[in-house]
Amino acid sequence: MTFVAAPLPTLMIVPTGIGCEVGGFAGDALPSARLLAAASGCLITHPNVINGASLYWRDPRIHYVEGYGLDRFASALWGLRPVRSQRIGLLLDAGIESDLLLRHRQVAQGCRATLGLDINALVTTDAPLGVRLCVGDSGTSWGTLDRPDALLRAGERLKAAGATAIAVVARFPDDLDDEVLAAYRHGSGVDALAGAEAVISHLLVRHLRIPCAHAPALEALPPVADLDPRAAGEELGHTFLACVLVGLSRAPDLLDLSSGCSIAGDDLVADRLGAVVVPDGALGGEAVLASLERGVAVIAVHNPGVLSVSADALGFGNQILKAGSYAEAAGLVTALREGIAIASLARPLPAMQELK
Amino acid sequence: MKLTFRRLSLTSAESFPMNDLRCWILEQLEKEGEPLRWAITSINPTSETSAVVLEVEAVLINP
Numbered sequence: 001m002t003f004v005a006a007p008l009p010t011l012m013i014v015p016t017g018i019g020c021e022v023g024g025f026a027g028d029a030l031p032s033a034r035l036l037a038a039a040s041g042c043l044i045t046h047p048n049v050i051n052g053a054s055l056y057w058r059d060p061r062i063h064y065v066e067g068y069g070l071d072r073f074a075s076a077l078w079g080l081r082p083v084r085s086q087r088i089g090l091l092l093d094a095g096i097e098s099d100l101l102l103r104h105r106q107v108a109q110g111c112r113a114t115l116g117l118d119i120n121a122l123v124t125t126d127a128p129l130g131v132r133l134c135v136g137d138s139g140t141s142w143g144t145l146d147r148p149d150a151l152l153r154a155g156e157r158l159k160a161a162g163a164t165a166i167a168v169v170a171r172f173p174d175d176l177d178d179e180v181l182a183a184y185r186h187g188s189g190v191d192a193l194a195g196a197e198a199v200i201s202h203l204l205v206r207h208l209r210i211p212c213a214h215a216p217a218l219e220a221l222p223p224v225a226d227l228d229p230r231a232a233g234e235e236l237g238h239t240f241l242a243c244v245l246v247g248l249s250r251a252p253d254l255l256d257l258s259s260g261c262s263i264a265g266d267d268l269v270a271d272r273l274g275a276v277v278v279p280d281g282a283l284g285g286e287a288v289l290a291s292l293e294r295g296v297a298v299i300a301v302h303n304p305g306v307l308s309v310s311a312d313a314l315g316f317g318n319q320i321l322k323a324g325s326y327a328e329a330a331g332l333v334t335a336l337r338e339g340i341a342i343a344s345l346a347r348p349l350p351a352m353q354e355l356k
Numbered sequence: 357m358k359l360t361f362r363r364l365s366l367t368s369a370e371s372f373p374m375n376d377l378r379c380w381i382l383e384q385l386e387k388e389g390e391p392l393r394w395a396i397t398s399i400n401p402t403s404e405t406s407a408v409v410l411e412v413e414a415v416l417i418n419p
Contacts, residue, residue, distance in 0.1 A: 015395065067393070075378075134361050136413040138397035144359040144415060152357075199359065199415050202393050284396025284410075289378035313399040315374045 027052025089163025143196020
């Protein structure tokens with residue numbers, strides 16, 4: 001007889017735009033996500049972890065949840081309901097030139113024809129979105145939009161037409177700082193686009209409360225021979241859209257728990273969360289702080305980026321499990337799933353507390 | 357609706373319960389706008405007290 005422990009819903013976060021060695025590039029945390037999905041039996045993660053532009057991997061144990069929804073899930077405001085498929089609407093920025101627009105429409109057609117995805121409608125915004133990129137003093141990438149109203153109007157039209165999830169493509173500036181772009185393509189520095197991407201999808205999810213994810217539209221770059229393998233997924237094709245469509249095609253529905261909706265057995269809610277896995281310098285995000293408040297096991301993995309918001313800096317040093325790699329984190333998740341005390345795995349065994 | 361990127365320095369009270377940190381930061385951000393996306397990007401002790409200075413970067417929504 002084979003014994004399999006019940007899945008341990010686990011949240012994996014690699015914050016977008018902070019230059020992590022694992023996950024700071026084109027979906028290059030995907031192998032780690034697959035490992036954690038195998039260890040936990042149920043992994044909830046966000047597009048930055050697993051979007052590899054032309055590359056993607058579908059695993060029924062991995063739940064694709066955009067960051068705004070992820071924060072609300074961890075804060076026990078929203079739940080997640082797994083679905084068989086989503087009907088995707090494609091939202092295109094009016095600022096995209098005709099040739100580039102055609103490439104994106106063809107990706108959607110290809111995903112319908114070859115992968116069997118349900119993509120029912122597309123809409124172009126009534127004004128260019130005007131994406132602006134910026135970098136914080138911390139080195140983290142951020143961004144804003146000139147016309148958030150145009151984004152939301154287009155999203156409303158797709159939802160009204162029956163879309164249950166939205167893939168959005170915005171025209172991003174091509175005039176990136178040459179040094180920043182070269183560093184990224186050679187495997188260092190921060191993804192300058194990522195922060196603005198997250199803002200776009202956050203805004204849509206906040207407004208529509210359905211799964212949304214973003215792909216940037218950019219002119220192709222001239223090939224370089226020494227491209228870092230972690231950035232290669234973004235240079236295989238003309239767009240970054242395929243992975244977004246695949247991710248959204250089975251993204252869970254978002255449940256507003258304040259609406260009094262009933263929770264089904266397969267639904268994922270924060271009370272059922274067993275662990276959070278996050279880079280050890282990136283503990284200052286909303287989902288991690290919410291999970292610490294709720295006493296969820298947080299595993300801080302050595303995964304350097306530009307931030308140093310550590311367990312010790314936050315004063316949570318004793319509350320957080322530390323892992324030197326995602327392989328070690330997967331071992332800790334397996335122990336939690338199997339009910340093995342983490343302290344039993346180390347030597348010397350820590351002393352038991354003697355109550356007086 | 358307008359989106360703005362902001363960096364805020366927030367000084368916690370002494371002996372601040374870290375379990376209340378998220379709600380406290382949200383309260384501070386909401387004075388400036390609706391927080392859409394934010395993170396603590398550094399934490400520094402103050403020189404004389406147990407309070408800490410948090411640097412928070414955020415994109416806020418304003419009408």
